[in-house]
Amino acid sequence: MLLSPAERSYIYDSLCQKDPIRPDGRTPLQFRPLEATTDFLPGSNGSARIRIADGSECIVSVKSKVVLSEKEANLIEWDVDVSGYRDDSNFVSNLKFSLTDLYMKNFPCEKLKLTAKYSYKLFLDCIIVSHSSYPLTLATMASYLALKSTRLPLLVSEVDDSQVEEQPTFSDDWEKAQYLAEFFKTESFSPPLYITVGIVGENVFVDPSETEEQVLENGLLIGYSEKKCIAPITNLNLATNSNNSNFKGFTPALLISTVDLLKGHLSSIVDALDTLDKQDKEDRTQSIF
């Protein structure tokens, strides 16, 4: 939906003032409400679907494969599909690059090692069924939930196979499958997220909606994991059309203050996702299916 010059000016002015008013009444650091389901694809190790009120929807499926460690350059591979966009378009390629980059540097890939020779390799397939605002946050939230619900079959053969020619064998019992957190032997397994932030004047807004994106002066993508902001940090024009006449540079101090501001406020989003995942797991254990 393209805004008229008058609408654009009205929204810009209300976002620019000292006490900004967002078109949907949110506070600057508030995300849009979302709805999610996990582990609903029977054919994959873990999956999640996430939806927000404006009709955006994203599905992520995690599949695993046993590979020879030395032959694989990366143990986590992304595939991104956005409806309405060609796979080789700049938009889709950049989403894929951003996700690969984030996971390559912030996912404990070394813990996917299964035996001395073999590893699990995770394939993350992300389908963005529909979107109106920049879908990267949505995609990372869906993959957060999908990875939280991912189960890998239990290894029953020897862990040390450096001297023997033996392929790993697994338990037939799916009940014994381990969640990634158990497999990694960590208490807090928290995959990284991307936070989209919009800049108007001195104000910053997390998770800008489609209307807001069209008047932003700049957009930031900031990595977030385990209560801190992490690299990659980058900026881009969040509106998909280059018809954003307000787009301009920002001061370095604003970037630093944004990172500082986000650090304290984002743990609630991770808590919300964790609660959702926990509830879904409880529901599954109570279900007779």
Add this chain to the structure above:
Amino acid sequence: MLFAFTPYIINSTPYINLIPHFPHFPAMNVDRRRMLGPASAATPIVPAVSSAAQTGTSDGSHIKFFLKSGLSKNASGLAFLETGDTIVEVSVYGPRPIKGLYIERASLSVECRFLPYITQPNEVLYNGSSRSNGRAGLTGIEHRVSAFVETALLATIPLEKYPKLTIDVFVNVLSFNANTRSLLNLAAWTATCTSLAMVDAGIEMRDLITAGHVQLSGTTALLDPTVGDADDGGSLECVACFTTMHNNDVVAVWMDGSSDDAGLEALTLQLEACKNMSNLVRSNVNGYLLGLADSKE
């Protein structure tokens, strides 16, 4: 038995031929299948290959680059930049008219390509299995560099002054050594080179874009670093593009690397160092442009 037990001399080495029927072959263990070089041949002296030996410095005194614009008659603007093993050429076509609907602001497109034989940094990881020879589309890495340059340009060119027009930017990476330079370093130099090509094309800009690239090594920021400059190998890297005339705003930024040290101090330090390098590059680019203007008069 004419030749039997006849001593004779080849290459001043005395041999005694024990094979009466083949007197041409002095001994059996000499390679007979290939043309051998002369025995008196000397081995050329090859200097030791320097591998990523050049290191970034905190004052940028080592930064050297070669810049040239206005080489092409076909493109509206062209700039060429060479630094170390990196050679980038940027051509700008436009502003040229488009058919169809009226648009109020020019449409900007940026396309970055590596020459096909050049190894792209970490291409196995980022480009996946999609790369094939004779490909038509861009790889993930090329798309990322294109997007970075586009972001910088979008904030700098007053596109509303070019309605119904299109500006196309083509970046060609003619040479790049993925063993010594990172992708962020390429992005920095590409952005600088692109803004010079814009100047050559006569397209209005709010200011020149110049970029700085730094890497943290402990608490010092190294300007224009080489891969492996930092002690721990994987520390935070940052590239930022600046426009000085607009209160030194950042128009494009990209920080990457290990996540452990993305603290506030590190960010501040990096952005400040990026600004220093950007200013250093800017004074040189300005000098070049002033020289160019003088020679035209």
